[in-house]
Amino acid sequence: MSVGAVIFMVVTMGAVLVLTVYCFVKMFSSNKKEEQANISS
Amino acid sequence: MTEQKERWGTRIGLILAAAGNAIGIGNLLRFPAQAGQNGGGAFMIPYVVSLLLFGLPLMWIAWTIGRYGGRLGHSSLPGMFDKMWNRPIGKYLGVLGLGLPMVFCLYYTYIEAWCLAYAYFSSTGQYISTPGSSVDLAVFYNEFLGNATSHSYFPSVYTALFFLIITILLNVWVLARGIVKGIELLAKIAIPLLVLFCIILVVRVLTLGTIEGSAWDGLAFLWTPDFSALANPNVWIAAAGQIFFTLSIGFGSLECYASYVREKEDIALAATTTAATNEFVEVIFGSMIAIPAAAIFFGSSQVQSIAQSGTFAIGMISMPEILRSFPGIQFFGTIWFLLLFFAAFTSSVAVCQPVMAFLQDEAKLKRGVAAAIVGLIWVLGTIPVIFFFKYGVFDEFDFWAGTIGLVVLAIVEVILFSWIFGLNKGWEELHVGALMRVPNFFKFIMKYVTPFALLAIFIGWASQARLTPNPRILWNVADRSNYSGKFQMDPPNDEVHQIQQSIYDEVNSANRDLTAWAEVNLQSDGNLQVTSYSADPHLEKVFDKSRFERWLKLQNFRYEVRENNGPPRMQAAQITIGLEALDRSPYIWLARIIIIGFFVVFFSMVAVIWKSRANGIKQGGVA
Numbered sequence: 229m230s231v232g233a234v235i236f237m238v239v240t241m242g243a244v245l246v247l248t249v250y251c252f253v254k255m256f257s258s259n260k261k262e263e264q265a266n267i268s269s
Numbered sequence: 270m271t272e273q274k275e276r277w278g279t280r281i282g283l284i285l286a287a288a289g290n291a292i293g294i295g296n297l298l299r300f301p302a303q304a305g306q307n308g309g310g311a312f313m314i315p316y317v318v319s320l321l322l323f324g325l326p327l328m329w330i331a332w333t334i335g336r337y338g339g340r341l342g343h344s345s346l347p348g349m350f351d352k353m354w355n356r357p358i359g360k361y362l363g364v365l366g367l368g369l370p371m372v373f374c375l376y377y378t379y380i381e382a383w384c385l386a387y388a389y390f391s392s393t394g395q396y397i398s399t400p401g402s403s404v405d406l407a408v409f410y411n412e413f414l415g416n417a418t419s420h421s422y423f424p425s426v427y428t429a430l431f432f433l434i435i436t437i438l439l440n441v442w443v444l445a446r447g448i449v450k451g452i453e454l455l456a457k458i459a460i461p462l463l464v465l466f467c468i469i470l471v472v473r474v475l476t477l478g479t480i481e482g483s484a485w486d487g488l489a490f491l492w493t494p495d496f497s498a499l500a501n502p503n504v505w506i507a508a509a510g511q512i513f514f515t516l517s518i519g520f521g522s523l524e525c526y527a528s529y530v531r532e533k534e535d536i537a538l539a540a541t542t543t544a545a546t547n548e549f550v551e552v553i554f555g556s557m558i559a560i561p562a563a564a565i566f567f568g569s570s571q572v573q574s575i576a577q578s579g580t581f582a583i584g585m586i587s588m589p590e591i592l593r594s595f596p597g598i599q600f601f602g603t604i605w606f607l608l609l610f611f612a613a614f615t616s617s618v619a620v621c622q623p624v625m626a627f628l629q630d631e632a633k634l635k636r637g638v639a640a641a642i643v644g645l646i647w648v649l650g651t652i653p654v655i656f657f658f659k660y661g662v663f664d665e666f667d668f669w670a671g672t673i674g675l676v677v678l679a680i681v682e683v684i685l686f687s688w689i690f691g692l693n694k695g696w697e698e699l700h701v702g703a704l705m706r707v708p709n710f711f712k713f714i715m716k717y718v719t720p721f722a723l724l725a726i727f728i729g730w731a732s733q734a735r736l737t738p739n740p741r742i743l744w745n746v747a748d749r750s751n752y753s754g755k756f757q758m759d760p761p762n763d764e765v766h767q768i769q770q771s772i773y774d775e776v777n778s779a780n781r782d783l784t785a786w787a788e789v790n791l792q793s794d795g796n797l798q799v800t801s802y803s804a805d806p807h808l809e810k811v812f813d814k815s816r817f818e819r820w821l822k823l824q825n826f827r828y829e830v831r832e833n834n835g836p837p838r839m840q841a842a843q844i845t846i847g848l849e850a851l852d853r854s855p856y857i858w859l860a861r862i863i864i865i866g867f868f869v870v871f872f873s874m875v876a877v878i879w880k881s882r883a884n885g886i887k888q889g890g891v892a
Binding site for chain 1: 280313485488489491492493494535538539541542545546548549552553556704705
């Protein structure tokens with residue numbers, strides 16, 4: 229497997245992984261904010 | 270006044286259910302096959318472009334339409350489109366979101382049933398070869414589907430029918446339990462299991478070492494870019510098609526799921542998370558199981574032909590071949606097929622939910638009654654798929670509902686959202702309750718780029734439509750007296766195509782199926798010699814005994830056996846080859862009538878329901 233192919237694979241898979249983790253983190257953090265807002269109201 | 274609607278129980282339940290809708294067999298089988306056939310790593314460039322140009326925009330549009338409709342008491346497209354476009358035609362366009370998913374379910378559940386059946390066959394070791402008895406997986410698979418002239422492993426398609434009925438009952442049971450106790454609970458169990466199974470299989474494949482090749486050979490095949498492929502428009506259409514299939518856009522199921530969210534749910538983020546989760550399973554797990562495993566067991570030289578053999582051949586023939594080649598077939602084989610089954614199960618439930626929702630919200634049926642009606646239609650509608658599979662009923666449903674239809678619905682939806690409902694109004698609706706802002710340039714993409722990109726795909730796919738189908742030619746090893754092994758056929762040459770055309774003409778002139786049977790000596794040099802021959806008189810106009818022998822030679826038949834993982838070798842043997850030329854027209858038209866029938870029924874239901882509502886309003890009642 230060439231270096232170019234390895235880089236291509238790692239970058240693509242890495243980007244997908246980062247996007248997925250970012251979305252889930254953001255979703256759970258907004259979940260917490262909503263819960264706090266519900267408690268304070 | 271709108272009734273109190275069902276709602277998702279938790280946000281994670283919503284995301285898992287929506288991801289389960291998107292994650293299907295296509296992620297694990299179709300993606301690697303498409304990538305391998307279309308330029309390897311270079312395929313990812315049009316794939317990502319397609320994701321940005323219409324994958325994500327259509328996801329956001331679908332979620333927005335869904336939540337908007339749900340707020341107004343509608344979970345299926347006729348009601349949603351009616352609220353978005355206050356013209357009579359709006360609700361009738363929404364019928365696309367009922368007919369297409371119903372037809373899709375008829376054949377997709379059959380694939381789901383294959384996966385369940387193969388999980389059972391794996392657990393019982395049914396397709397493992399034993400000393401003196403080699404199971405030919407291609408014949409095994411085709412006989413299971415009734416797609417073969419022989420009956421060596423299955424006497425009929427009733428085994429497939431049995432697993433199909435179990436699969437449909439499971440689907441109907443989940444639908445009857447409702448959103449929280451049915452679909453959400455299924456997603457909370459199935460998606461984590463699916464990810465766990467993927468991890469087990471990826472670890473297993475990456476630790477198998479080197480046999481005929483290594484896992485790296487498979488990854489190199491998938492990820493080495495062939496940039497010359499980018500100049501080929503078919504590669505772009507293939508990538509766009511993959512985005513469509515993988516995100517489950519154009520069935521009305523995303524809209525239906527989104528209709529059950531709370532009014533202030535962050536749908537921009539929910540849609541993006543769903544797409545990201547789907548891409549995670551597709552790009553990472555989809556590229557690290559089937560093709561690397563194929564490279565290990567068949568070598569890098571065979572990977573391309575395996576990728577080109579198609580989605581189902583990879584899943585049902587190549588993967589079982591690989592799985593039975595290393596210890597633990599009962600465990601790993603069962604895991605592989607259960608993985609595919611769960612992926613399909615969460616998708617089929619999602620695709621059928623719009624029809625359930627229509628019967629509940631608009632026809633005012635109770636959930637149990639709606640589920641029973643859907644289940645009955647499902648079973649009855651699937652019967653032609655099973656019994657006329659070899660005539661192409663399955664493919665016909667797939668072409669109109671799973672290919673052309675979903676692009677048509679997506680085009681309708683994007684035009685309705687961007688041009689009729691109003692992009693600014695839609696954009697505001699998308700961002701109600703949103704912490705995540707979609708970049709503004711997507712407004713331009715939604716209004717101008719997405720509709721034209723969809724139109725290009727539609728033209729590309731519609732050009733493949735044929736009003737009158739070609740006959741289908743099936744050949745099969747019908748009997749083998751002293752040899753067990755595997756038949757292979759190299760790509761046929763031009764002369765074979767000419768002979769096939771002659772057979773097509775004869776079938777068309779006879780208006781019925783034509784058959785030929787030949788006893789053949791497989792000689793030690795690999796040549797096939799016809800010793801006796803019988804054929805339908807019509808087919809004899811094309812084939813006499815000597816011409817049949819020539820046809821066999823032109824087909825480049827190869828008969829190979831693997832013993833103790835040694836190299837393939839030939840043996841002399843007496844075998845019988847059956848050939849069927851099938852007149853498909855009546856069955857293809859039957860499939861088309863079924864599709865049209867569904868649309869007529871749903872159109873009529875929409876017309877009656879809306880008319881009775883209008884009458885109710887006139888008489889001062891509540892609509």
